[in-house]
Amino acid sequence: MKITFYGTGSSQGVPVIGCKCDVCMSSDSNDKRLRASILIETRNKKLLIDAGTDFRQQLLRGGISDLDAILLTHEHKDHTGGLDDVRALNYISGKPVEIYAEKRVLDSICSEYPYAFADNPYPGVPEMNLNTISDETYFTVGDIKIVPVRVFHYRLPVLGFRIDGLAYVTDANRIELSEMKKICGCRVLVVNALRKESHLAHFSLSQAIDVARETGSQQTYLTHISHQMGLHRAVNEELPTNIQLAYDCLTIEIPE
Ligand SMILES: [Zn+2]
Numbered sequence: 001m002k003i004t005f006y007g008t009g010s011s012q013g014v015p016v017i018g019c020k021c022d023v024c025m026s027s028d029s030n031d032k033r034l035r036a037s038i039l040i041e042t043r044n045k046k047l048l049i050d051a052g053t054d055f056r057q058q059l060l061r062g063g064i065s066d067l068d069a070i071l072l073t074h075e076h077k078d079h080t081g082g083l084d085d086v087r088a089l090n091y092i093s094g095k096p097v098e099i100y101a102e103k104r105v106l107d108s109i110c111s112e113y114p115y116a117f118a119d120n121p122y123p124g125v126p127e128m129n130l131n132t133i134s135d136e137t138y139f140t141v142g143d144i145k146i147v148p149v150r151v152f153h154y155r156l157p158v159l160g161f162r163i164d165g166l167a168y169v170t171d172a173n174r175i176e177l178s179e180m181k182k183i184c185g186c187r188v189l190v191v192n193a194l195r196k197e198s199h200l201a202h203f204s205l206s207q208a209i210d211v212a213r214e215t216g217s218q219q220t221y222l223t224h225i226s227h228q229m230g231l232h233r234a235v236n237e238e239l240p241t242n243i244q245l246a247y248d249c250l251t252i253e254i255p256e
Pocket residue numbers: 010011036076078079171224
């Protein structure tokens with residue numbers, strides 16, 4: 001299984017429009033972060049987790065012309081705001097894109113993109129086939145088994161995903177013990193870390209490190225990173241080698 005970070009930034013991305021801080025002004029390409037998203041490729045399937053506002057740019061950058069599924073963690077726009085651009089994939093494949101999310105999130109997609117779900121839609125609207133998932137049971141895409149993991153984003157329930165040796169959790173600041181069991185022992189953990197200071201709805205850097213240690217993951221990559229985290233290179237030098245900030249376009253192989 002190969003994973004590619006399509007975006008590692010917080011909701012505004014990095015650089016932030018109009019910001020003159022050291023991170024936003026950095027010339028290091030690892031300090032340029034599109035909205036959080038990850039591509040998972042197996043021998044015969046391609047899954048994307050989240051399709052935020054940078055979806056079009058991310059697919060262009062990754063050279064992607066087909067996806068077997070898009071998994072959504074929650075309904076915030078930095079995770080769903082790019083779905084209108086599935087049209088490009090519809091034109092190529094001649095079929096709807098399969099979307100997997102919990103019911104509340106799918107309801108939100110229907111109200112955010114009402115024209116896509118109208119009775120007699122305008123020709124050329126994005127075509128999405130909505131599949132309801134829950135934290136109570138796993139689901140499959142082809143031969144890939146995906147275990148949804150319940151996490152909390154302040155009060156909002158969000159889904160993380162365990163897929164073989166990978167656990168992906170974003171936009172969380174709390175994981176119940178019973179759900180932690182689902183991600184324990186993963187080879188690679190991807191977890192959100194917004195900045196060093198604490199935040200109401202996101203893990204801080206030290207909280208994300210605690211989660212990494214509790215899961216016993218071999219390697220942890222931090223994502224959904226704000227410009228307030230600091231320079232990529234400087235922060236990674238302070239971190240242990242098995243817990244590092246991810247960066248856009250980072251690719252990792254996870255043995256199946
Ligand atoms: Zn987010």
